[in-house]
Amino acid sequence: xxxxxxxxxxxxxxxxxxxxxxxxxxxxxxxxxxxxxxxxxxxxxxxxxxxxxxxxxxxxxxxxxxxxxxxxxxxxxxxxxxxxxxxxxxxxxxxxxxxxxxxxxxxxxxxxxxxxxxxxxxxxxxxxxxxxxxxxxxxxxxxxxxxxxxxxxxxxxxxxxxxxxxxxxxxxxxxxxxxxxxxxxxxxxxxxxxxxxxxxxxxxxxxxxxxxxxxxxxxxxxxxxxxxxxxxxxxxxxxxxxxxxxxxxxxxxxxxxxxxxxxxxxxxxxxxxxxxxxxxxxxxxxxxxxxxxxxxxxxxxxxxxxxxxxxxxxxxxxxxxxxxxxxxxxxxxxxxxxxxxxxxxxxxxxxxxxxxxxxxxxxxxxxxxxxxxxxxxxxxxxx
Amino acid sequence: xxxxxxxxxxxxxxxxxxxxxxxxxxxxxxxxxxxxxxxxxxxxxxxxxxxxxxxxxxxxxxxxxxxxxxxxxxxxxxxxxxxxxxxxxxxxxxxxxxxxxxxxxxxxxxxxxxxxxxxxxxxxxxxxxxxxxxxxxxxxxxxxxxxxxxxxxxxxxxxxxxxxxxxxxxxxxxxxxxxxxxxxxxxxxxxxxxxxxxxxxxxxxxxxxxxxxxxxxxxxxxxxxxxxxxxxxxxxxxxxxxxxxxxxxxxxxxxxxxxxxxxxxxxxxxxxxxxxxxxxxxxxxxxxxxxxxxxxxxxxxxxxxxxxxxxxxxxxxxxxxxxxxxxxxxxxxxxxxxxxxxxxxxxxxxxxxxxxxxxxxxxxxxxxxxxxxxxxxxxxxxx
Numbered sequence: 001x002x003x004x005x006x007x008x009x010x011x012x013x014x015x016x017x018x019x020x021x022x023x024x025x026x027x028x029x030x031x032x033x034x035x036x037x038x039x040x041x042x043x044x045x046x047x048x049x050x051x052x053x054x055x056x057x058x059x060x061x062x063x064x065x066x067x068x069x070x071x072x073x074x075x076x077x078x079x080x081x082x083x084x085x086x087x088x089x090x091x092x093x094x095x096x097x098x099x100x101x102x103x104x105x106x107x108x109x110x111x112x113x114x115x116x117x118x119x120x121x122x123x124x125x126x127x128x129x130x131x132x133x134x135x136x137x138x139x140x141x142x143x144x145x146x147x148x149x150x151x152x153x154x155x156x157x158x159x160x161x162x163x164x165x166x167x168x169x170x171x172x173x174x175x176x177x178x179x180x181x182x183x184x185x186x187x188x189x190x191x192x193x194x195x196x197x198x199x200x201x202x203x204x205x206x207x208x209x210x211x212x213x214x215x216x217x218x219x220x221x222x223x224x225x226x227x228x229x230x231x232x233x234x235x236x237x238x239x240x241x242x243x244x245x246x247x248x249x250x251x252x253x254x255x256x257x258x259x260x261x262x263x264x265x266x267x268x269x270x271x272x273x274x275x276x277x278x279x280x281x282x283x284x285x286x287x288x289x290x291x292x293x294x295x296x297x298x299x300x301x302x303x304x305x306x307x308x309x310x311x312x313x314x315x316x317x318x319x320x321x322x323x324x325x326x327x328x329x330x331x332x333x334x335x336x337x338x339x340x341x342x343x344x345x346x347x348x349x350x351x352x353x354x355x356x357x358x359x360x361x362x363x364x365x366x367x368x369x370x371x372x373x374x375x376x377x378x379x380x381x382x383x
Numbered sequence: 384x385x386x387x388x389x390x391x392x393x394x395x396x397x398x399x400x401x402x403x404x405x406x407x408x409x410x411x412x413x414x415x416x417x418x419x420x421x422x423x424x425x426x427x428x429x430x431x432x433x434x435x436x437x438x439x440x441x442x443x444x445x446x447x448x449x450x451x452x453x454x455x456x457x458x459x460x461x462x463x464x465x466x467x468x469x470x471x472x473x474x475x476x477x478x479x480x481x482x483x484x485x486x487x488x489x490x491x492x493x494x495x496x497x498x499x500x501x502x503x504x505x506x507x508x509x510x511x512x513x514x515x516x517x518x519x520x521x522x523x524x525x526x527x528x529x530x531x532x533x534x535x536x537x538x539x540x541x542x543x544x545x546x547x548x549x550x551x552x553x554x555x556x557x558x559x560x561x562x563x564x565x566x567x568x569x570x571x572x573x574x575x576x577x578x579x580x581x582x583x584x585x586x587x588x589x590x591x592x593x594x595x596x597x598x599x600x601x602x603x604x605x606x607x608x609x610x611x612x613x614x615x616x617x618x619x620x621x622x623x624x625x626x627x628x629x630x631x632x633x634x635x636x637x638x639x640x641x642x643x644x645x646x647x648x649x650x651x652x653x654x655x656x657x658x659x660x661x662x663x664x665x666x667x668x669x670x671x672x673x674x675x676x677x678x679x680x681x682x683x684x685x686x687x688x689x690x691x692x693x694x695x696x697x698x699x700x701x702x703x704x705x706x707x708x709x710x711x712x713x714x715x716x717x718x719x720x721x722x723x724x725x726x727x728x729x730x731x732x733x734x735x736x737x738x739x740x741x742x743x744x745x746x747x748x749x750x751x752x753x754x755x756x757x758x759x760x761x762x763x764x765x766x
Contacts, residue, residue: 040423060704061449061471068443071517088444088471090705092742124706132704134454138765147750154751155701155741161765165758177762318538321443321515322473323507358538359475359742367530368537375548379560382521382544 002026002191005224005290013051016109018175018190025287026191030228032235035202040064042199043100049202049232051195052104058133062089062096063199067207067351070320073332077339080349084204085322086356091128093121093325093356094222097200098193099129102186111184112136117167117174118188119145120279121356126186127156138183140174142167148363168269168284188219189287197225198232204351205233210243211348212338214331216355217247217256218280220287226353227294243351245300247291248334250275250310250327256288257302260295267292276307276364279327279356301343305333314358323358385409385574388607388673396434399492401558401573408670409574410607415618418585423447425582426483432585432615434578435487441516443473445480446582450590450734453703456715460722463732467587468705469739476708476739477605478508480583481576485569486512494567495519500550500557501571502528503662504739509569510539521566523557525550531746551652551667571602572670580608581615587734588616593626594731595721597714599738600630600639601663603670609736610677626734628683630674631717633658633693633710639671640685643678650675659690659747662710662739684726688716697741706741 002011004020005027011017019025033048042063043054065088070081086094099122106114115138116126123139130137137158141150145162153160163170171187178185186193204210213230215223223245233239249257253273259266267288273281285291295302305313313329313336331352338344358365373381385394387403388410394400402408416431425446426437448471453464469477482505489497498521499509506522513520520541524533528545536543546553554570561568569576587593596613598606606628616622632640636656642649650671656664668674678685688696696712696719714735721727741748756764 057452057454059449060451061468064447066442066444066473068515069440071440071515085444085473087475088473090449090468090471092470092475092740128704128706130704131702132451132454140761141753143755148745150750150753151745151748152706152742154748155698155706156704157698157702157751160751160753161756161761162753163756163758163761170758170761173758173761177765181762181765183765315538315540319514319540321511321513321539323511323535323538357475357740357742359535359740362531362534365534365537367533368540368543370524370533370543370545372526373544373546375546375553375556378523378544378546378553378556379563382560382564382566 001029003029005293016179016184025189025290028191028195030235031232035236035238042203046199046202049198050101051192052108054104058103059100060090060096060128060132062100064203065089067204068322072320073316077336078346079339079344081335082208082351083320083322084200084351084353086354087322087324091124092360093125094197094200095122095125098196098221098225099125099186101192101196102190103129103133105192106135106184106186109184111182113138113183115140115174115178115183115185116187117171117185120149120360122188124152127153127158130158131156140170171286189221189224194221194225194228197222198229200353201226201229201233205230205239208349209239209241210351212246212344212350213243214246214248214334214350214352216280216327216330216353217249217291218282219285220256220291223247223291224287224294227298242298245298246334246338247295247300247302248330249302249304250277250280250330251304251306253281253283254304255283255285256291257304260292260302265292277310277327277330279325280330303334303338305330305337309333322354324354325356325358325361326364328354328356384412386412388676399562399567408572408673411574411578413618414615418619418621425586429582429585432581433484434575435491437487441486442483443479443511443515445472445483447586448472450587451705455703456699460719461729462722462727464718465591465734466703466705467583467734467736469737470705470707474507474511475743476504476508477580477583478505481579481604481608482508482512482569484575484579485573486516488575489518489567489569492567494565496521496566498523498557498561498566498568499570500554500568503532503743505571507535510536510541513541514539523553554669572604572607577604577608577611580605581612583736584609584612584616588613588622591732592622592624593734595629595727595733596626597629597631597717597733597735599663599710599713599736600632600674601665602668603639603674606630606674607670607677610681625681628681629717629721630678630683630685631713632685632687633660633663633713634687634689636664636666637687638666638668639674640687643675643685648675660693660709660713662708663713686717686721688713688720692716705737707737708739708741708744709747711737711739
């Protein structure tokens with residue numbers, strides 16, 4: 001059964017419902033399975049925690065990403081900081097975990113056509129998994145999408161439609177048209193996509209029991225999946241306590257933090273959004289209210305960071321050996337801020353989710369200093 | 384001990400030798416260890432096959448990449464084609480496996496400074512691992528390097544020197560200066576880097592026993608590592624027979640194929656190299672002769688593919704759900720050619736190594752067809 005995250009109304013598992021009539025997102029109930037230590041893939045070890053039998057043939061090798069300790073930052077901040085590196089995925093972002101589940105759902109419901117509404121990571125992910133599974137793929141992008149992002153979709157051979165009009169509305173319109181035309185839109189907070197993201201929490205829980213988990217948040221799908229994953233990990237005894245959850249948003253587009261910090265129960269459309277972290281620039285996130293509810297219930301925190309802080313954090317992560325896209329750097333900017341404010345305590349075990357590869361947003365990188373040298377003078381140049 | 388791949392001369396393990404006095408590359412002797420089925424990481428399961436005790440703290444999570452069956456291509460070509468997807472690595476290429484071993488070697492020999500000579504994948508890899516391990520990093524690049532490639536290095540904070548002069552000569556000059564100045568240059572065919580690449584063969588051998596393995600080849604380091612890995616996997620009983628090895632090069636820069644197919648024992652500098660697959664555009668590969676010897680000894684094949692075939696193969700891989708850089712696509716172009724010629728037999732189990740991510744060479748991707756549509760007309764546009 002699928003249950004509404006707000007009003008609790010139930011929907012049959014066999015119908016392609018993604019949102020409740022009340023407008024809020026649906027979710028699967030909590031799973032309480034048995035964790036199997038054996039198994040190379042997270043999908044095997046946690047097979048009892050997923051709503052469908054997972055088929056390795058549909059996989060491109062998503063998940064089981066490294067949890068890397070940030071040596072310099074841990075020392076500097078007096079905490080144990082771990083980076084969950086989602087840049088090491090088949091299309092170089094966390095989206096692949098959700099798409100893997102979403103593809104299963106589409107096939108289970110007998111869809112031969114899938115789609116998504118996205119301007120970046122999710123578009124590439126759905127296009128790749130659709131191609132791999134021999135499904136027809138429809139990628140709906142906004143009219144302002146930069147050329148590079150379209151290029152990164154080219155090899156997968158999806159049908160790409162550039163839609164002129166309100167991008168927020170497009171999300172809902174796509175679901176409607178999908179129902180009508182037989183296209184399963186695996187959008188950002190599809191209930192099965194959210195189930196896929198749980199695997200991040202499972203993998204973290206296998207290695208450590210974090211005190212804090214920081215999640216860059218746009219639509220809210222990733223945050224919901226991560227929280228659900230930790231709830232299930234705790235219920236099944238894999239970890240003894242829940243971490244405290246932090247949502248981070250870019251200051252220039254922070255509808256969830258704005259509502260949460262004002263004590264509101266509903267988000268409002270964020271006017272004139274502008275941030276360099278485009279991957280999380282969603283002014284009206286479809287799971288925004290669901291995230292608000294989780295933050296309230298679990299004593300979470302919502303924090304914003306500026307573009308300058310994001311750029312600095314990207315550099316800091318590079319110095320740890322990981323090159324992330326700007327949206328991913330928001331987590332580290334937030335950790336620094338929350339540690340400074342004393343909200344993150346000394347010695348705490350902190351995990352920041354690195355959502356996608358820096359190669360995706362090369363255009364925001366400044367040329368580094370390069371020394372010119374002749375082969376003859378090389379010894380001097382090296383110094 | 385380190386042994387010369389050509390004259391057999393031995394060198395002490397405790398000295399930083401990388402090449403023999405005769406000019407040819409050195410290598411570690413064959414390991415004959417015990418394969419441990421348990422262990423999440425290839426480095427644990429095959430710990431007895433590596434020349435150093437490997438430290439997880441120096442790792443960024445390289446290796447254990449997916450081996451994905453190419454569904455459409457397998458059907459089309461009447462073979463079982465598997466793709467070893469090295470794009471899913473910390474800096475999105477196979478280089479990370481070698482760098483991981485190289486970093487160990489540098490630290491074992493008490494170096495605090497490391498470097499490399501590269502224009503792309505290896506530069507990013509060494510810069511990342513150096514940053515992670517808190518070593519000083521020197522990246523020597525050619526004067527013709529495009530701006531984008533430099534940008535992708537920026538976050539790691541290495542010292543970048545653009546060297547004007549013969550790029551082939553730079554390789555040898557760097558090793559000399561390194562010895563003098565205390566910089567361990569983890570160049571393309573460093574003996575320890577080559578040891579790291581063995582892990583690719585180990586992982587493949589855990590899953591299947593291939594009939595053919597295809598390796599895009601530039602300096603020769605990757606090919607040497609893969610062959611050594613399969614030799615060790617066979618010696619230790621993990622696989623029953625060796626695969627047949629295929630080297631693939633771009634037609635516009637194919638010094639190894641040229642020499643091999645003319646029955647020569649030494650490569651010659653390839654004049655006027657030009658190919659879109661820049662990652663494998665090395666006109667005078669430092670392990671070229673070593674590769675020739677292996678091809679001869681093991682009844683290998685060297686084949687070339689054109690730029691057109693490479694571009695087509697990149698698209699074909701996209702349709703399997705994997706977006707590779709152009710150099711990686713050469714393998715698939717070769718498989719098609721060798722199958723057509725009957726050299727690869729029907730029903731054969733074939734593995735092609737996908738060396739690096741397509742995001743690294745976005746500039747060669749053509750804009751795909753994009754349909755423009757208004758939100759109002761969306762239903763019609765989707766069709």
